[in-house]
Amino acid sequence: MRGRDAEAGTAPLRRSGEAWRYRLASLLALLAFWEFAGRVWGSNLTVPPVSLVAVSLGTLLVTADVWVALATTLWAMAIGFGAAIVTGIPLGLLLGWYPAVDRLAAIYIRMLFSLPVSSTVPVLVVVFGINRTAQAAVIFLFCFPVLAINAALGVRGVDPRLVEMARSFGAGDFLLLRRVVLPAAVPAIIAGLRLGTGRAAIGMVVAELVLLASGIGRLITRYSESFQAGPLFAVVVLVLGVGVGLIAFWQALERRLLRWQG
Amino acid sequence: MIAIAEVTKVFRGRDDEELVALDRVSLTVRDHEFLSIIGPSGCGKTTLLRMIGGLIPAEAGTIAIDGVPVTGPGPDRAIVFQDFALLPWADLLANVAFPLEIRKVPRREREARALEALRLVGLQDFAHYYPRQISGGMQQRVGLARALGVDPEILLMDEPFGALDAQTRQLLQEELTTLWQRDRKTVVFITHAMDEAVYLSDRVVIMTPRPGRVAEVLEIPLARPRAPETREDPAFVRLTARIWERLKALGAAQPPAPAKQTPA
Numbered sequence: 001m002r003g004r005d006a007e008a009g010t011a012p013l014r015r016s017g018e019a020w021r022y023r024l025a026s027l028l029a030l031l032a033f034w035e036f037a038g039r040v041w042g043s044n045l046t047v048p049p050v051s052l053v054a055v056s057l058g059t060l061l062v063t064a065d066v067w068v069a070l071a072t073t074l075w076a077m078a079i080g081f082g083a084a085i086v087t088g089i090p091l092g093l094l095l096g097w098y099p100a101v102d103r104l105a106a107i108y109i110r111m112l113f114s115l116p117v118s119s120t121v122p123v124l125v126v127v128f129g130i131n132r133t134a135q136a137a138v139i140f141l142f143c144f145p146v147l148a149i150n151a152a153l154g155v156r157g158v159d160p161r162l163v164e165m166a167r168s169f170g171a172g173d174f175l176l177l178r179r180v181v182l183p184a185a186v187p188a189i190i191a192g193l194r195l196g197t198g199r200a201a202i203g204m205v206v207a208e209l210v211l212l213a214s215g216i217g218r219l220i221t222r223y224s225e226s227f228q229a230g231p232l233f234a235v236v237v238l239v240l241g242v243g244v245g246l247i248a249f250w251q252a253l254e255r256r257l258l259r260w261q262g
Numbered sequence: 263m264i265a266i267a268e269v270t271k272v273f274r275g276r277d278d279e280e281l282v283a284l285d286r287v288s289l290t291v292r293d294h295e296f297l298s299i300i301g302p303s304g305c306g307k308t309t310l311l312r313m314i315g316g317l318i319p320a321e322a323g324t325i326a327i328d329g330v331p332v333t334g335p336g337p338d339r340a341i342v343f344q345d346f347a348l349l350p351w352a353d354l355l356a357n358v359a360f361p362l363e364i365r366k367v368p369r370r371e372r373e374a375r376a377l378e379a380l381r382l383v384g385l386q387d388f389a390h391y392y393p394r395q396i397s398g399g400m401q402q403r404v405g406l407a408r409a410l411g412v413d414p415e416i417l418l419m420d421e422p423f424g425a426l427d428a429q430t431r432q433l434l435q436e437e438l439t440t441l442w443q444r445d446r447k448t449v450v451f452i453t454h455a456m457d458e459a460v461y462l463s464d465r466v467v468i469m470t471p472r473p474g475r476v477a478e479v480l481e482i483p484l485a486r487p488r489a490p491e492t493r494e495d496p497a498f499v500r501l502t503a504r505i506w507e508r509l510k511a512l513g514a515a516q517p518p519a520p521a522k523q524t525p526a
């Protein structure tokens with residue numbers, strides 16, 4: 001593929017331009033269908049047309065309410081997800097590198113991974129109470145296993161010939177981990193962060209809708225209970241936008257860290 | 263001096279079947295000698311090199327360098343790998359500086375030394391390229407620069423040109439013999455190209471496959487410094503033919519021309 005790009009230097013640029021055209025076309029088609037479906041089958045109480053949602057979103061975005069809610073939600077997510085990052089990734093690196101650690105801990109992480117985290121909510125409430133800490137714990141449990149598992153996979157995927165090269169020049173474990181194993185694991189770690197973002201978002205929904213109504217979750221509950229479909233969909237669209245933003249952030253980080261792949 | 267005495271290495275596969283990679287191999291590598299080890303795949307030549315490098319232990323027997331038994335890698339040795347083994351995320355300068363970083367040489371000094379090593383192999387203008395941006399021949403020049411950058415007493419080269427095409431291989435042989443002529447480091451060079459072994463070496467060790475044993479040690483009395491004309495020397499042709507006859511007799515038929523091979 002690289003060879004083909006080299007033949008026609010402008011080809012990748014043109015291709016990405018085409019990709020944007022397709023994306024735009026599919027988005028417009030979706031919005032048109034939504035508008036049509038909303039007008040024909042929906043109503044202001046069920047599925048409103050997209051134009052109404054857009055108006056609601058505009059009104060919503062100028063209120064302080066929504067920004068406070070968003071900040072509350074993102075803060076809880078940052079705590080839970082952040083804690084999972086700083087513990088899960090190092091643990092994953094150790095799991096991947098030391099077979100003994102893997103034998104000790106891998107089974108628990110796999111259990112945690114297959115566990116329906118929502119079912120632990122009552123336990124978390126007993127342990128932490130109905131509060132922000134319990135919310136962060138839910139988010140943590142949702143994304144911790146995938147971060148650890150991916151980091152471990154990345155470590156196991158390191159080219160053994162590079163490890164041998166480093167050893168032959170006298171590298172110790174720490175230097176080997178930092179300069180050979182960690183860079184080799186970066187693509188898998190970033191994939192884990194992307195998956196983790198999705199799971200953290202699910203955790204967030206569970207935390208705010210099931211555990212303790214707060215932030216965006218409280219807005220959603222309020223609008224759905226008062227049958228305000230326009231604002232309700234507007235909030236959902238806003239959450240979607242935040243998700244897209246987060247994914248774009250990881251992609252930018254990946255591009256920056258993996259520049260050497262060209 | 264590298265003294266290899268009665269070295270045996272057995273690999274155990276699944277079902278406990280044993281593969282005798284090396285069987286009581288004894289060999290002495292003299293200081294400032296360029297010694298090649300040639301043999302078909304399965305003769306344990308790479309295993310022997312890795313043992314000299316301290317990457318794998320001997321099953322029985324000893325390897326000693328200047329009287330000190332090898333127990334692991336050491337600063338007196340540097341390996342050039344067949345598949346280059348460059349860090350893909352580091353530029354060429356950082357790759358060459360990597361062993362110096364391991365040895366805790368301060369950044370400015372190691373970068374200066376790495377640049378000097380790159381200059382030796384003619385790649386000083388590519389210091390900030392990534393490995394994937396350069397050809398295989400250039401990548402192995404980097405591998406060579408990395409090994410030379412730590413200024414080892416012994417250079418261990420594991421089929422370094424095996425993954426390259428015939429032209430590049432010949433070019434690198436010429437560059438290597440010129441570089442070697444400067445300070446005459448002790449070199450152990452693994453290959454299965456007969457002309458390459460003759461062109462570069464003072465002595466060629468011919469090994470048998472399964473189990474790996476030393477079949478013959480051949481002196482190469484060709485004049486130094488070696489140059490492209492060396493290949494036309496009747497003695498060069500005769501010695502190459504002699505190795506070929508010997509390998510053929512050992513039942514290890516390999517094509518006589520240096521053929522391109524796939525990296526392991």
